Amino acid sequence: MLIDSHAHLQDPLLLPEIEEILKRAQEAGVQTIVCPGYDLESSRAAIDIAEKYPQVFAAVGIHPGNLTDLDRNVWDELADLAQHPRVVAIGEMGLDYVNGFPDKDKQQDVFRRQLELAGKMDLPVIIHNRESHADVLNMAQAIGQLPKGGVMHCFSGSAELAEEFLNLGYYISFAGPVTFKNARRLPQVAASIPTKRLLCETDSPYLSPEPYRGKRNEPARVIHVAAKLAKLLDQELEDLAPILTANTKTLFCI
16 A cells, blocks of 8 residues: 555546546545645635545645735645645645746745745645755755654755755655656655655656556556655565555654
8 A cells, every 4th residue: 555645636637637636546545635826816725625625634824836915814724734644744844946937935935935934834744846945945954843844855966955854854756757768866866765755646637656657656556656765765665665655654753
């Protein structure tokens, strides 16, 4: 049995078929799914899904790509949503310095506010990091070790960066890119992570693993990520899967 630690079931590419998607996940041995929000609307939707389906838990947060029309009321509502009993984390949050994303100062302010909120709410964080490794680390270090820690979702950094986050009490999660045929550094990084701090995810509907690369992703395919991690760690999937599941349950208290 496995847990998909990050899947956007509320996404328009998945929500219309959610019944079939959850059925396929169950048939594949995926017992639980964590569904993070990326703005207030999607955070509310994640909670709605988690209320309806007992195998789904929600996270609430503001993604760095969704920073328009934010006002002070956003933080009050996000704090209210975080108190819902089906919410297990704050996120997806973080920094993204790819061209076209909001300015860095605004991203950093929103990221910092959510790190602080997680500390106040006693919840772990789900961190997005793309082309922003140094600033994400510096901000996480400035806040310090959070009471409930967090996870570096869909990790794409170096082994050295991973070690810095491990020292802050974070878990490291890998998604489809670790399976890609042209992946060079990332598999080596994954092999360096202690199994007790390792998670797997799909980031559905994005980043489908091999052999489905380029197609819409869904939680059932987390098995391919877990299998790749097992191969990299020279373990049997049957041995690694319970560890990945236990790690996810520990982080999210589920």
